[in-house]
Amino acid sequence: MATISRRWPGYGTVWRWHFYAGLFCIPFVLWLALTGSIYLFRPQVEALIDRPYAHVAVAGPRTSAAAQVAAAVRAVPGSVLHRYQVPVTQDQAVQVIVGRDRTETRVYVHPQTLAVLKTVDEDSRLMRVVFRLHGELLAGDAGSYLVELAASWTIVMLLTGLFLWWPRASGLAGVVYPRLRAGGRRFWRDLHGVTGFWVSAMALFLLVSGLPWAKSWGGYLKTIRTAVEGVPVKQDWSTGHSGELRARAGRDAGTRAMMGDHAEHGGMTMRHPATSYEPIDRIAATIRPLSLAAPVLIAPPAGMGAPWTAKSDAADRPRRTDLTLDAGSGRILSRKDFAQRRLIDRLVGWGVAIHEGQAFGWANQLLNLVTASGLMLLCISSVVLWWRRKPGGELGAPGPVRGRALAFGFMPIVIVMAVSLPLFGASLLVVLIVESTVLRRLPGASRWLGLLPRTA
Template identity: 55%
Template sequence: MKRAHPSAHQLKPRNSPAGAYRLLWRWHFYAGVFCLPFVLWLACTGLIYLFKPQIEPLLEQRYAQVAAAPRQLASAQVAAALAAVPGTVLNAYRVPEAPTAAAQVLLGRGSEIVRVYVDPSSLQVLYVVRDNDRFMRVIFYLHGELMLGSAGSMVVELAASWTILLLLTGLYLWWPRGRRIGGVIYPRLRQGGRVFWRDLHAVTAVWVSMLALFLLFSGLPWTKSWGGLLRDARQHWANAHVVQDWTIGSADERAGIAAANTPPDEHATHHGMAGMTATSPGAIDDTALDRILPAVEAEHLATPVLIAPPSLKHAGWTARSDADDRSQRADLSLDPVSGEVTRRIDFAERPWLDRMLGYGVAIHEGVLFPPLNQILSALTALGLITACISAAILWWRRRPSGTLGAPAAHEGARHPTGFIALLVLLGLFLPLLGLSMLTVLVVERLALRRLPAIRRFLGLGTLP
């Protein structure tokens, strides 16, 4: 009687490289099922936002450009804007960047900003729009919050955290275990079929993975959970007295706008304090703004430059550069009586954490070293889109009927110690990721064990 030969899977030890490979492949697969729709969304919206410097001027050229002519006083331009939008107060005046630039007056109403374009010569109101209704602001919120506020920010943060794990496991699966370079350095596009789509997915993702990881990490300060923890840490450890240069979601932004739209003293309009008139609530003292403007222009701040009146956010008149490249920004404190600059804070004087994040945000938005930064980020977004589409095609072609198509794991295979350590570190550094992994573990152990049909569909079984 012949002795039965053990199967190939039975010959593999519990800690075999093949078993570990399939376990990490399963992590990669499940992360991909959750992340791919969000990666596509973030890549597409991010790709559009990258070209804000080119797109926004084209969209606004009808009302943001005027004929060169002698300008009236800045205070008169603000008065024309306030008259066009009753019930608002001055939030900020944008210093004209060119002789043909229309005046832009930002008016506040509660927690919102209304942007008014005024012809500085004739004082004719050219266009009025809620700031959050501008095309690039809509794209910004679609990208960061899915237009769902704090809940959307949490979802994006969770998806970004799992995408980091997705890329790291993908790098492990791609890592060359032989001497071939086809399918590792370059895709074998002529072979067709599964090899074509596999190489298009893996090689493209590898080439963009490093910058993609940077973009994911540099986007975390904007998120509700991780960004909130970072803000608290900044205030506790950095002992920073300088206001941070980024907001944590739209809720935080609205709170800041509401503070900027509120006078520092509810009786300010009766006492004429800090440039506020005694006759018209919310109207600025023209002798203040008109004296301040030449001093601000003499500082040659990076454009655009915004001059803001006193508010709960800042006790006195201020001016700030709102340049896309945050490393060029500076803040001014101003004396409304003399019109002089009393204090200037440049980017180099900010806390080290603010500077590090400022560089990261500038690279994230493609503005730190244009146009190369913009080109590299656009190629990264296109690479991620390509990797997502090719992954979906690979999955669709290989999925068994009636199941999700997850790769089966070897029976008794164990996760490598290094991978477990990586999961722990990522779970601690990215709390939402850690909580979601624990949730998945609990659900699998307590619920899915009793639901064999769902387990089969999800591919939670193992190879014999």
């Protein structure tokens, strides 16, 4: 039994996987940890940006929501209403999101004078830019694929790192806490291993909970769900910015069709037909007593025969609620709370809320910030360790393991990971093919990469 336990993958082989995964992932982990740390504080940052518009009204009557929407639509020629954000207080500027095809603009309207105080493109808002930097490097679908690939290999890096850390001797020093006075390589090795031990569980959670947003994995999940459920699946999260843009364009087209508007055909801008926004006032009056979690967004029908909708778009997703309402009376036609959603939607919703640091207040933000800081420390310490042991003229990868029998019990783990993380599986296959066909014929490159035994 002892002999079987020493078969591949042994310590040396796992170390090689860990090394190569880290070599690829470190730049991405640093970037994701940095941008993710900034995005954690989105509510605070956006409140600071919107501070000039938090108290703009004076004593006196407010204008109707319909008039506010009309002012916002006039401010952006060619636009139609996409969403009306119900004000939290009576004296703050009203925020109305109007759009034209895939472009959306947030318009700040004075609630009494109807003066337009500010307009900003939704995709140019600071935290939206940070979100896209974090999720797709501002590179569209290609960036989303790359981030997902890095996240998949980071999972491998963390799992192999835990294997390498696993205590092989008694004592807590260097395992649970670092030997800070050790100095030299031992200090950096302890700092790396102990930090990895403390942050790995939360880091793995953050990586897995971020996958539903990714273009490939999110689409993969949606395809499986559609096949299992037998109907097209509508998810409460977007899979890449391109998917969000398509959804915007679809809603915009549906709203224009409901209005009987064909103004944008052929690239021409024509005057929109007169449209009544009066249902917004009735709907707002209905939903205010419900005390839904802010922000609450009211949206017009996205097609003929469709109802008006209102939804809580709270960052803490388990507090969200979706409503459909009658335009004439403002009466609620249907209500769907978070607890009524399918299990997979609730799991993803909880995962996203925790991922964004919004599930349990400042403690969630602090936990995520500590995890991100730990990941950055892991990356820095690993670079120091690599640089200290790197031989001249070589990459410094651990040497190859020869004469090891294949542990077939390990293969199901690799297969499960490859199926669960399709980009990891595809990239692993590519790496194995390149190593066995191309690099075998390039001994110089293979030796530099550490794929051949070092010469004496």
